[in-house]
């Protein structure tokens with residue numbers, strides 16, 4: 001933080017914020033962008049700060065993967081062209097590239113050209129949990145800021161300070177593995193643990209044999225669809241600050257609104273898979289706890305200390321765990337896979353394990 005605070009006064013052209021998911025990179029990028037865009041260097045309260053802290057400042061351009069990769073067309077349209085044009089509002093332009101390791105080779109080349117001849121009024125912030133996967137040429141042009149994983153104690157302390165119940169905070173910290181954003185959702189949102197309930201019920205159903213396995217897959221998909229619909233609704237709130245009283249984008253913000261809509265659409269497209277992954281991750285943690293309990297591990301070692309794991313034979317549980325983890329890996333690797341088929345297969349294997 002001290003480094004970024006100093007850097008905001010006389011910024012270099014490009015920074016790489018490197019560290020695990022949920023460790024504060026996005027938050028730091030927003031705060032840094034606010035400091036770069038605010039006339040007072042980041043007062044935290046003016047319009048520029050407020051917009052930047054919500055990723056909505058018209059001079060802020062956010063790029064993230066569409067599907068697996070960040071494509072060259074995206075880099076050209078969202079980085080290259082705006083970088084060499086006048087900023088929508090007076091002041092600097094800030095370019096945020098999330099999951100920068102997903103730049104495909106031609107996209108990385110296009111970005112490199114801009115980094116080699118950076119416009120004087122532009123600052124580039126690359127974020128990555130896998131910085132070693134970035135091309136050396138891009139890395140060498142960035143100042144690297146490293147983020148360490150957050151400790152469980154820090155996550156618990158932060159959440160309780162924000163008003164979470166201590167027990168819920170401890171559970172959320174444990175389940176999220178040091179990812180504060182995720183832990184916050186788990187602890188604060190009344191629906192935060194709903195996906196774990198979905199996972200529990202799916203495991204129970206799958207244990208009942210083949211027809212139960214198919215029902216389990218169906219129940220996860222139904223819950224994922226419900227989540228996707230909720231996300232679609234939330235777009236309206238996000239756009240509200242840029243609309244006139246008739247609900248149309250104000251002239252100056254057409255570009256910003258279009259970018260927000262694009263980003264939101266991507267999130268909605270990803271929503272089903274994100275949700276399915278949370279459910280599978282929860283299922284995985286529940287199965288893991290069965291193994292821990294079976295080998296005599298105490299409550300302190302459980303991922304879900306609030307649920308006492310049923311006694312199951314270790315080899316069967318371990319095979320179930322493998323089925324779930326293979327499904328997660330397959331879905332992360334190949335976006336064209338049919339989610340239903342992958343889930344059915346995983347739950348069928350679980351049932352017969």
Ligand SMILES: [Zn+2]
Pocket residue numbers: 038039040041042043044045046047048049050
């Ligand atoms: Zn400000």
